Amino acid sequence: MGNVFVLDHPLIQHKLTHIRDVNTGTKEFRQLVDEVAGLMAFEITRDLPLEEIQVKTPVAEATLKVIAGKKLGLVPILRAGLGMVDGIIKMIPAAKIGHVGLYRDPETLKPVEYYVKLPTDVEERDFIVIDPMLATGGSASAAITSIKNRGAKNIKLMCLVAAPEGVEVLQKDHPDVDIYLAALDEKLDDHGYIVPGLGDAGDRLFGTK
Numbered sequence: 397m398g399n400v401f402v403l404d405h406p407l408i409q410h411k412l413t414h415i416r417d418v419n420t421g422t423k424e425f426r427q428l429v430d431e432v433a434g435l436m437a438f439e440i441t442r443d444l445p446l447e448e449i450q451v452k453t454p455v456a457e458a459t460l461k462v463i464a465g466k467k468l469g470l471v472p473i474l475r476a477g478l479g480m481v482d483g484i485i486k487m488i489p490a491a492k493i494g495h496v497g498l499y500r501d502p503e504t505l506k507p508v509e510y511y512v513k514l515p516t517d518v519e520e521r522d523f524i525v526i527d528p529m530l531a532t533g534g535s536a537s538a539a540i541t542s543i544k545n546r547g548a549k550n551i552k553l554m555c556l557v558a559a560p561e562g563v564e565v566l567q568k569d570h571p572d573v574d575i576y577l578a579a580l581d582e583k584l585d586d587h588g589y590i591v592p593g594l595g596d597a598g599d600r601l602f603g604t605k
């Protein structure tokens with residue numbers, strides 16, 4: 397079964413509290429999501445392989461470490477995942493970016509896919525799928541299935557806030573995928589919103605409500 401890591405660093409918790417606040421407007425919400433995504437990138441890249449190279453410092457020759465040529469891909473789930481891309485790319489600028497477009501049908505809560513575009517060398521890359529919200533888990537599970545069907549093998553999922561119901565679905569559908577969260581919340585409400593959550597992530601990021 398996939399591991400669940402809750403990245404509860406004080407900086408992440410502090411910023412997430414302001415993200416959740418209903419009085420936080422679009423501009424500040426977007427800025428904070430970007431910052432938290434960057435902080436989470438530290439932890440999700442902790443197992444990147446290193447290799448040794450020779451470097452001449454101003455003082456001496458030294459054998460030092462750099463990241464070994466690992467190919468990474470980021471896959472934001474549209475729309476809300478887009479809000480986390482820049483923060484992560486600042487930390488791993490060589491990553492390629494794919495996109496999976498999904499929306500959750502408001503009646504059935506089932507995901508509807510409308511767009512997929514991945515880097516051409518999909519089989520050679522490790523992927524990080526990103527979406528601020530893991531609610532019923534339907535969208536993240538469908539996005540991961542979609543990229544697996546196109547050849548992706550090593551996949552991690554990064555979300556800001558999850559409900560236990562969504563984590564359970566992910567672990568059942570994709571036991572090979574580790575999940576990285578800033579918070580694991582209490583439950584889903586009758587409309588499939590995470591409680592206490594942060595509301596509709598896409599609408600708050602893009603100011604569409």
Ligand SMILES: O=P(O)(O)OC[C@H]1O[C@H](OP(=O)(O)OP(=O)(O)O)[C@H](O)[C@@H]1O
Nearest residue numbers: 474475476499500531532533534535598
């Ligand atoms: O775990 P689930 O129950 O599937 O819900 C989570 C999904 O819902 C939201 O997207 P939404 O459908 O609102 O689309 P949007 O990002 O375009 O607003 C969110 O960004 C996730 O993708």
Ligand SMILES: O=c1cc[nH]c(=O)[nH]1
Nearest residue numbers: 531589590595596597
């Ligand atoms: O709480 C939720 C659940 C699904 N999608 C969101 O944006 N928020």
Ligand SMILES: [Mg+2]
Nearest residue numbers: 596597598599
């Ligand atoms: Mg939305």
